[in-house]
Each structure stands twice: as structure tokens, then as C-alpha cells.
Amino acid sequence: MSAIEVTNLRRVFKTTIGVLRRRAKEVVAVDDISFEVEPGELFGLLGPNGAGKTTTVKMLTTLLLPTSGMARVLGHDVARQAEAIRHRIGFIFGGERGLYWRLSAVDNLRYFASLYQVDPEVTNRRIPELLEMVGLADRCKERVEGYSRGMMQRLHVARTLLHDPELLFLDEPTIGLDPVGARELRQTIRNLQAAGKTILLTTHYMFEADALCQRIAVINHGRIVAMDTPEVLKREVRDLSVVELEVFGIPPAVVDRLRALPYVDTVSIENLDQRQSLRVQTPRGAEAVPDLMGMLEGLRVGRVVVREPTLEDAYVRLVGGEA
Amino acid sequence: MMRRVWLNLRLFLQGALLSYIGLFAWLRPATYLASKIVMPLAQILFFTFMGISATGQSNAHFYIIGNAVQIAAVSGIYGVTMSVGGDRWAGTLPYLLGTPANRLAMFSGRAFFHVIDGITGVLIALGWGVVLLGLDLTRTDPLALALTILITTFSTSGLGLLLGCISLVSLETMFVNNTAYFLLLIFSGANIQVSTMPGWMQAISQVLPLTRGIAAARRVIAGDSLAQVAPLLVGEVLLGGLYVLVGYSLFRWFEYQGKRRGTLWGF
């Protein structure tokens, strides 16, 4: 039996616009997605912001009802059998919310342990262990309002493991963490999977998905555009080379013209301080460089690199160059 | 000179419009119904019945009028302090204070709409009194009553401006507002005869808005003419103006302190 089974899942949000004359508007956040996650797997849901990752996770953790379609977690329907699921899963949405600021870390953990009906003896043993594991043992008696964002995120990790769930949902767990903290958290996640837990992770960091996940579903605009192991996804772009150009303030009109070229697959821009990294995916590789330079005439161009595609490029191609 | 007047007037109107939009952006008909129509009724009924149980039906009008006029404090206090304090929460305060605009015109504009709102509240409350509790308005001079209500609402808004300025520096706005509202229930004479209060309480009553307004309203409804309550009304207007001035000065002082100590951004 799969740990997670999603079939034609759909979620539509209704909002209203306007003050005096309110008009209804529908937003399709998750549009007919299907996937399965096997027990013990570390599965990634990868997509840009607004793709529908968090909405999907909220449905699977019984916080949101699907508009249509079906989702089963650990064999139970998320809409109708929510109670059976809740004590066997843990979830993190992270950030600064979701903790009681006026209480200490220990108090927060104790409270959630009671809610999750963890035996008191087990609680007393597990809380120090978890605090040690996430590196909060020395500041556990301070009020949470004084914690940094990274510390709060780590407290979330401790909280979600209190009742030793077999299935974990981690929604963008490393966002807002410094690189060291993020790396430590990724190691923790690997350890959890090694201990036999099933994990569904959402992220918009391609390298994170590549590093951690055994299988990845790429989601964009509420739809799954690809689903496979990282290796297979990279093969998606095997035929492509990536020309990376360092530019300084390229006008959008020029970018559009580049995109319109017949031999250009996608163009994406990454802003790095004052510079921009323009990435052009094209099967022509190095041969395309003179033409591209011609299109960029008059603009200042720095380094030019032609390289093999990575998972990140596969991702960019899959989401249509919007990343 | 004329240009100055015109600029200030425009500021005033813009402030009023802003207040209006701010108020109605989140307001739904149900909410308006609850706060403008049901709540005043509930308050009047509660105190009137309590008063009747103590001193009999004949004194009902004392409590009805007292509480009806006191309703002005809802808009005056909550409405105005939210308007003034709203800038702080919206983070726009530093920007506002960076302009050379006349602060008085700015804030008076905001208070203006709440004065109108307050008048409406009092009228609705008096309406309830007539319809449900048999309040007798036959001997009332309409002009005198209208003026009384207008002036009272103005003076409570003045208090609101002052409280709003305080709320700019203190975090516990609602605590301050609620305390002010409930203390007014005692000191304004809405439910207790001012003359029966001990000396120190009477002194406090006299420096608070509403006291003279309520007294004037009671007398006007009993049949007094405008001329007879004029001293009370003049006192109320002056008091209101004083609150506005003090509030404004306080605001300028905070502004100065804020700029000096760099705390404007940290509000």
C-alpha cells in the first residue's frame, strides 16, 4: 500500500474583489494532479512560488478539503477519515508562525506532546533528546519570541517529531535558514529517512531536491509537469547545452527577442546583486554564441560560459523558463 | 494667504475621505448594524432597566438620554483613535511626518468623518429611546438638541484625538480606549447624578467631555431653550477645543522627540 496516493486532486479558491460591489473570482491552485509515494521514500515536490505545493500539502495533512479528486494518506481518505491520519503524520509549514511566542521551547513542546497524546514518561525522555538533536538544548527555557528564525525552524522540527510519526510533510523547511543551518537540516532529513520514515518535501531549490529526493514531481501552475528520479529528469535536457552570459541590466525587450529565436529553448535570468546571469538553453551550444552576442550588441556582457545542463536547467525547461 | 487656506482645506477633505474609505473598506452591513444600531440599544436598555429597578419607571428618561448621548464616545474615542493610530500600524507615520503638510488640517479631516458618524449614533440611540422606551421629545427644541449633539460629538472627538496621540507611543491602544469609554460611563453623569458625587469626582467630571453635553441634552429634552443651555454648550465647545489643542501639541512634541531620538521607525 502506498503511503500517499493522490488521484485527480483539485483545489479551487473563491475570492471576492471589490468593496461595495463584490465580484466572485475563482483561482485554481491545484489542477488535477496525481502521484503516489511509497513507504520509506523521500519524495520531492518542486516548483516555483505559487505553484500549488503548499496547497497540496495542506490537503494531504487534512487542513484543507479538496474541491474534487481523491487523496489517501496511509490508507485513509483525507477528507473523510482525517482523525485516523493525524496522529501518524507530522508536518511543518515553518517560519515564525505556529509557535507560542510567550512560552519557552520546552513549554511549547510539552503542550504539543499532550495534544498528540504522547505518554508523559515518553515525553519527558523525548523532549531533551529532540532539543539536543536540533541544537536548542541550551536555550530551551527562553521564550520563543527571542528566537531567531533559524531557531524557530529547528523548534518546528523538534515539535513535529514528538509523537514519532511515520510520515512527515516538510513544506520548504530550509527557507530562511543560513547555509550552515540549511545544510544541517538536510542532514537531519536524510537521517530521518534512513530511520525508515516516509518524507514528502516541498521546495523551490532545485539543488535541494536533487541532493535529497529519490523522486521529484515538478509542479507549476497547479499541474505536475514531470515526475521521475533526478537522473531521468536531467536526461530531459541531455540534448541541450546552456549558454550562460553575465549581463548588466538587460532590457526585457531584448530578452523577448532572444526567446523568440528558433533555436532557443528557454531563456531565464537570475539577478545577482548588480549583475544578471542570463541562461539560454539551446541545442546549438557553443555555435549559438556569436548570434547571441550579436543580439546583445550595445549591451555590456561579461563572462560567457557554455556548459552541460543540470537538474536546475531541466527544471527551468519544465516550468517554461519562469524560474 | 488664500492659497494657504485652500491647501489646508484640501488636506482636511482628503483626510476625511481617507477616513471614510478606511472605515468602509472592512465594514460589512452586518458589522455596521451591530455596532451602530444594536450595541447602543443594548447599552441603553441595560442601564435604563437597572435604573428603573432602583428608582422606578419615572426616572427612565434620565438614563435613556444619558446613555444615548454617551454613545457619541464610541465614534469619538474608538473611531478617532483608530484613525490616528492607524497610521502607525500601516507604517505610514514616518512618511506623513516627512511632509510639510499642516498636521492639524490632516488630523482634523480624519476626525471630521467620525464626528458625523458619532452624530448618527446618538440620533439612532435617541430614536430607540423614543420607539422602545417612551422617551418624550415633544417639548424639545430641535435646533437646541441638534446643536447639543453636534457639540458633544465634537468634544468627544477631541478627547479621541488626544487618546489617539497617546496610542501612537503606547502599545495598549485598546486598553486605553476601553478604560476611557467605561470611565466616561461613570464620570459623564450618564448614569449617575454629577451633583451626588464626592467633590473629587465632580472635579474630574467637569474636565471631561460629555458631562456638560449630557446635562444640556437632559435640559433641552425637558423643555429648556437654547439660550438657557448656552453656557453649558459653550463650556463643552471650549473643552473640546482644548482637548484638540492639547492633543495636537502632544502630537507635535512626540514628532519632535521621535525625530530627535530616531524612534519614529521603531513605533
Add this chain to the structure above:
Amino acid sequence: MNLQAVRMSARVVVAAAEVTLRQNIVDAFVLFTILLQPLVIAVLAMWMLGGRGSENAIFVVIGSGMTGLWSSLLFMGGNSINWERWTGTLELLVGQPSHMSLIVFGKNLAVVLQSLGSMLASYALAAAFFQAPLHIAQPLLFGVSLVLMVISFVCFGLVIAPIFLMNPQVRHWQNAMEFPIYMLSGFLFPIALLPGWTTPLSYLLTPYWAARALHGTSGGTASSSETLLCWGMMILLAVVYAFVSRWLMDVMLRKARADATLRME
């Protein structure tokens, strides 16, 4: 329901109560609702009703204390759900296995116990004002009435909570719900003053029976059969509220999950 489950549920209730108490103890709004507002009402009531003599003192103390109890339950019990939504913890509370009702029960328990403090405050104020010893006529019966009052108030709060969970806009009606309950429950004046058609409404409210029992046992004006009637009604209503609230809570939770209102966006 086995013993283990009962113990687990009790633990959840206690945990929720403890967490609520810890957080409220420093909240200015809480202090206002528990102390200042009932005190103001007590002062007004004492002034307005005080002409009747000092036997009236205990009536005013109980009555104004109960206004504090009701306001606390209304604002803090009602707001607690919204507050959890605001801090982002509501989702966590919904997503965990213990039923929401247990958590709300615990929160309400904390709120009611806290605001018993307001009754103590008006007691102290009255003692100072009337300069006469305040005397409870039937202390034992009063004590039982107090306990039943706490339980039934907490259960009444269980019905309010899901309604506030459903719609954040309901918050605006809170102010309009204070005084009407004061009146319908006869806290500070007999409901006989109200029009006859409101009497059935009063009978449905547990605050009415609580006030009647507490006034009766403190002033010594109630016969034992009347006190028993009040107790019976409080118990009956508590049971009814508990069942209705459980159903309401499930309906409201489902609605919140469907409408995505568990989190402020």
C-alpha cells in the same frame, strides 16, 4: 470510553488550560476585561442600586462579578480561536489528533477561573464602599452553585467557539453581545422588568440559572427547591451545550477546511 482515553482527554484539557493561563497573565486586554470593566460596572451598580441598603451589597457584588465572567468568556473565549489563527497555530491545532473541543474546553476553563478574580475584586470594592461586612447566607449551597456555574459557563463557551471559528467577522458582534446577556440573565436586575417574550430566551441561557442560584444562595432568598431547580437546569444545559457544541465544532471545522479559513492569508 475507557480509562486511558479519559485520562488522555483530561491531560489535553489541563494542558490547554495551563497554556492559556500562562499567556493571559500578562495581557493588558485580559486585565481590563477581568478587572477594570466589572469594577466600573460594580461602581455604577452600587451607586444606582445602593440606595436600597447594604443588604444589596452582595447582590451587586455577585451581579457585577458575573458581568466580568460573561465578558471574559465572550471576548477571550471567543477571541482565542481567532488569536490562534493570527499566531498561525490554529492549523497546528486542527491537524493534531485530539479533538478541538477538548482544547477549547481547557481554554474556557482557564478564562472562567481567571475571571473569578473579577468577582473577588468587586467583593473587595463593595466591602470598601458599603463599609459593611458582606455576608453569604447559604455558603455551602453557594459553593456548589459556583462549581456548577463554572462547568456550565465553560460548556456554554464551547458553543460560542465554533461560531467564532466559522467566521472571523463575527468578532464585530461581540460588543453587541455583552449587555443583552447581562439583561437576559438578570445579573443586576430581575428579568421581570423585561418584556414577557424574552423569558423563554432567558431560560435557555445558563448564565441566567447561574445568576439565579448565586443570588438566591448568597442573599438567602431562594428556597431549596428553587436552588435545586437552578442546579438541575445548569447541569441539563451543560450537557446539551456539550453535545450541540461537539456537532457544531465538527461542522465548523469542516467548513473552515473547505473555505481555507484556518490561516490568515
